[in-house]
Amino acid sequence: MKIIDIIKNNSLMLSFEVFPPKTETAFESVKTATEEIAKLHPSFMSVTYGAGGGTSKYTLDIAKNIKERYGVPSLAHLTCVSSTKETVKQKISEIKAAGISNVMALRGDIPAGLEDADRSGWDYKHAIDLIRELKETNPDFCIGGACYPEIHPESVNQKEDILYLKEKVNAGCDFLTTQMFFDNNLLYNFLYKIREAGITVPVIPGIMPITNANQVDRAIKLSGSFMPQRFKSLVDKFGSDPAAMKQAGIAYATDQIIDLYANGITNVHVYSMNKPDVAMKIQGNLSDILGK
Ligand code: FAD
Secondary structure, rough: OHHHHOOOOOOOEEEEEEEEEEEOOOHHHHHHHHHHHHOEEEEEEOEEEOOOOOOOHHHHHHHHHHHHOOOOEEEEEEOOOOOHHHHHHHHHHHHHOOOEEEEEEEEOOOOOOOOOOOOOOOOOOHHHHHHHHHHHHHHOOOEEEEOOOOOOOOOOOOOHHHHHHHHHHHHHEEEEEEEEEEOHHHHHHHHHHHHOOOOOOOOEEEOOOOOOHHHHHHHHHHHOOOOHHHHHHHHHHHHHHHHHHHHHHHHHHHHHHHHOOOOOOEEEEEEOOHHHHHHHHHHHOOHHHHHH
């Protein structure tokens, strides 16, 4: 089933994100964790893709398993930046062969050391190159793209970021999923600006439950997200007590989701990162709202 059809609901629905194992030895434990999450019957599950190709080989195995064994629609991520046309073509045919029709089409992060390289000869410079190709070769795919309420770290300013986002959507994105954010007002502000700019596709906010203090620096470094004082106080208070920090982080993410729903957003993507207990607790906290 296509994501674009799934997200036409009027009441709250959650989707969860998982990532594939880095090694074959870790495959079974990751598979089990993703199955535990699938048993929660989310609206869909997305499976990330290693930008450097590191874990990409397992993305489809996990996505296919979730879909076939649990009937949960899966969204396979695909990055293009360090790939050749030939590799991407091969990956697309593997996606099709796995029976998956939802693809999150991404550029991926520029591999370390190549930030200042001359990119003129690269087969793919931006996600839009992959999206155009997918749309042309597989018009039946439902294509997602990434967007950044606090602008992409490489962007000069938000105006330019939104201009490129509009081009990307026009090239064939059916929906967008946001980078994590910890202040819902930044999301509302971003939505207002992109709607003003004429971007009309559904936007699924991405919420990252921070469940241990060590995750904070990494999350900020990766996403460039603003940490509101309310969140910083929570980390200061509970950061040294793992169980309390986990509970507080889950409560914070739950609050964000409730606020989003209260403000008219019916689909929220949770960066559950192979943690069934976290996914379960968030879903449990929202059980009456979700009717589950
Ligand atoms: P783009 O849309 O290409 O944008 C990247 C930058 O280029 C932006 O600054 C943009 O403004 C600019 N730009 C875009 N188009 C143009 C243009 N035509 N001309 C000039 N500049 C342009 N990474 C992974 O490795 N694997 C994953 O599975 C993964 N999943 C993700 C899921 C979500 C929801 C999000 C938000 C991010 C994910 N990422 C993943 C991270 C993502 O790959 C990085 O953020 C990457 O740096 C940008 O990818 P993009 O697809 O947004 O790129």
